[in-house]
Amino acid sequence: MQNMVQRIRASVAGITMVIPAILVASAFLIYPIFYTIRLSFAKSESFAANGFVGLTNYERLFHDPAVLKMSWPPDGALINTFKWLLLGVPGCLIVGMIVALVADRRRFQSVIRAAFFLPMVLSGTVLGTIFTFVYSPNAKVGLLNAIFGTQISWLGNVNLVNYAVITAWAWAATGLSVIIIAAALKGIPEEINEAARLDGANSKQLFWHITLPSIKMPLVFLITTQLVQVLKVFDVVYVMTQGGPAGKSNTLALMFFQETFSSLNPQYGAAIVVFMSAIIVAVYLLARRLGREK
Amino acid sequence: MKRKLVAVGMVLSILLIGIGTADAASKKSGSVTIVGPWRDAEATVFQKVLTAFTKKTGIKVTYSGVADPNILISTRLAAGSPPDMAIIPNAKGLPEFVKSQAVKPLDFMAKDLKSNFAASWNKLYTYSGKTYGFATRADIREMLWYNPTSVPNPPKTWAEFAALCDKTSKPACTSGMAKDAWPLDALWTTVYLSTNGAQKYADLYAGKIPFDDPSVLKAMGRFTQFYGDKWAAGGTQGALGGGLMDGLGRVFGDSPDALFAGAGSWGGATVLDSVNKTLVPFKTIDYLLFPGDKPNSNAVVATGDVAVVLKSNANSQALAKYLASAEGEKIFTENGYTVANKTVSTAGMTGFISKTAKILSKATVASAVYSTEFQNKWIEVLGQIALDPTNAQSILKGFAPTAASLLKQ
Numbered sequence: 001m002q003n004m005v006q007r008i009r010a011s012v013a014g015i016t017m018v019i020p021a022i023l024v025a026s027a028f029l030i031y032p033i034f035y036t037i038r039l040s041f042a043k044s045e046s047f048a049a050n051g052f053v054g055l056t057n058y059e060r061l062f063h064d065p066a067v068l069k070m071s072w073p074p075d076g077a078l079i080n081t082f083k084w085l086l087l088g089v090p091g092c093l094i095v096g097m098i099v100a101l102v103a104d105r106r107r108f109q110s111v112i113r114a115a116f117f118l119p120m121v122l123s124g125t126v127l128g129t130i131f132t133f134v135y136s137p138n139a140k141v142g143l144l145n146a147i148f149g150t151q152i153s154w155l156g157n158v159n160l161v162n163y164a165v166i167t168a169w170a171w172a173a174t175g176l177s178v179i180i181i182a183a184a185l186k187g188i189p190e191e192i193n194e195a196a197r198l199d200g201a202n203s204k205q206l207f208w209h210i211t212l213p214s215i216k217m218p219l220v221f222l223i224t225t226q227l228v229q230v231l232k233v234f235d236v237v238y239v240m241t242q243g244g245p246a247g248k249s250n251t252l253a254l255m256f257f258q259e260t261f262s263s264l265n266p267q268y269g270a271a272i273v274v275f276m277s278a279i280i281v282a283v284y285l286l287a288r289r290l291g292r293e294k
Numbered sequence: 295m296k297r298k299l300v301a302v303g304m305v306l307s308i309l310l311i312g313i314g315t316a317d318a319a320s321k322k323s324g325s326v327t328i329v330g331p332w333r334d335a336e337a338t339v340f341q342k343v344l345t346a347f348t349k350k351t352g353i354k355v356t357y358s359g360v361a362d363p364n365i366l367i368s369t370r371l372a373a374g375s376p377p378d379m380a381i382i383p384n385a386k387g388l389p390e391f392v393k394s395q396a397v398k399p400l401d402f403m404a405k406d407l408k409s410n411f412a413a414s415w416n417k418l419y420t421y422s423g424k425t426y427g428f429a430t431r432a433d434i435r436e437m438l439w440y441n442p443t444s445v446p447n448p449p450k451t452w453a454e455f456a457a458l459c460d461k462t463s464k465p466a467c468t469s470g471m472a473k474d475a476w477p478l479d480a481l482w483t484t485v486y487l488s489t490n491g492a493q494k495y496a497d498l499y500a501g502k503i504p505f506d507d508p509s510v511l512k513a514m515g516r517f518t519q520f521y522g523d524k525w526a527a528g529g530t531q532g533a534l535g536g537g538l539m540d541g542l543g544r545v546f547g548d549s550p551d552a553l554f555a556g557a558g559s560w561g562g563a564t565v566l567d568s569v570n571k572t573l574v575p576f577k578t579i580d581y582l583l584f585p586g587d588k589p590n591s592n593a594v595v596a597t598g599d600v601a602v603v604l605k606s607n608a609n610s611q612a613l614a615k616y617l618a619s620a621e622g623e624k625i626f627t628e629n630g631y632t633v634a635n636k637t638v639s640t641a642g643m644t645g646f647i648s649k650t651a652k653i654l655s656k657a658t659v660a661s662a663v664y665s666t667e668f669q670n671k672w673i674e675v676l677g678q679i680a681l682d683p684t685n686a687q688s689i690l691k692g693f694a695p696t697a698a699s700l701l702k703q
Contacts, residue, residue: 244472245535262666264666
């Protein structure tokens, strides 16, 4: 009996301590999530979630050519968002891996890591502004065109604009990959590598059979974090292109912003963000599952 | 003795409070919050207007200048705490705000609006018989800025402009700055007006002319030439990928490679402030209205930064009346900006302000207020057509029903 009373007391004490956190999470996370979902089914033309229109906003979403245009090649914000996913994350990972491996256990490794980490401190707005000038089609202004002696409009060319914006984002985001992978590499005991070398393993074999498996968990963390970041990227795209030219660099996150705050269609914007969140959750769970598989 | 001192002190206090109250009663107290698009130099000028208002009335004004006031207004409306007033650039989003009853009708200042603004200006911001805003500052939406030393004989008609552009390749004829999207619409409205006239312009944006009308196609031909590979510095992609300062720099920078840049009447101040301070107005920087088929067509697309009231109370009404008055608006003109207020005298104005004010006062002013949703979709279509001018007709045909439904809202 006394044990039960003590356990109840301990439970009550624990619950009392987490109540403030629960309240904050409810107010700023749980309630807004449910409100947004409710808004996506609402009828009213303001931010109030009044009325009910069923799946009208979602039907509009799946028929909106700005979201997905079934042409060849397919086009739309959804396709652009997947371009970010397929290019941005592997790009950061591969470059980050190369830099971390090259710098590992070498002189000036901290300088190299710092050089790659510094761009991360830039906000998306500053990053976008800098690269707007870097990509300027005027060779007297644009760094890239000045270096190559060209007059390429990186942000005005529909075939280049997405890659240009993704590159700008990846330039800043690679720092996180470098730091995490470098830290993970430090955790691999040197004796394992030495033993493998004594057994005749070359660098390639060391990398695939020892290094990579040893840093698997940090890699999974890195991939899932960057997947989520990439899927909701907004500020860089907004500053650099505003989704142009002609909507060719539009992403779901930017579409959500434009529909909600520019076109004042918060119900449709809510549907877009719910759809986007569903993609993020699905991709995150898939990445975690693949990361757990042997 | 002590009691006497306390009694004297109390009497003195009562007297002082009475004097203070009497003094305060001669002016209103309280405050007004207002958000707007003006920052940096523009905000400094607006602050002068607000300071003069506070000095006159005693009402304090808190101004917040943001890049996109509509976003701030929308989010604060959603939070239930809108500002008292707002300045909406180019009336963007006004139809939506009226529809959602976020903005209040200006019935309390109907007489001031009628006496201070032309009927055409008031009509722009009137819905169902009630006026919801007035233009504080007004601009000509788009003109062609050029350097008179590079273009000593500026073209007076479209034919002359086209001939000049066809002749020149280095420097290029036009400098696009469409990366930020809105310049596409600014140029389009001006091209359509200069090509087809004010009546058709009004009919188009009232939904009476479809967006695949021959008049639209004709104007679109000129629009795509302006951004075309032959005329635009850097080609179409250069025009679509260049920003505002890029575009102005191509004409007025140290090594110009284009003859004309399309920008509003604010263009001169921007160039002189941020691109090339050595230029001399009318000698090395000037502007011409977009040429039509006949010379001196004298029709301009004007835009206004519209003041609206979101919380109608004594203080916000007082500020609204002041901003619409000649006294308040004169401060704008004294600091280099043009206004739509017809009671503000143009005498004493100099430079580009004088030229623009005279044009605004004499020209047939065309303007249109449409929903942001329409504008966003239309800008995307303009970009598609600029990239693929040969398919302009089919793109416009596909867009026409959407335009019709959005313009009717």
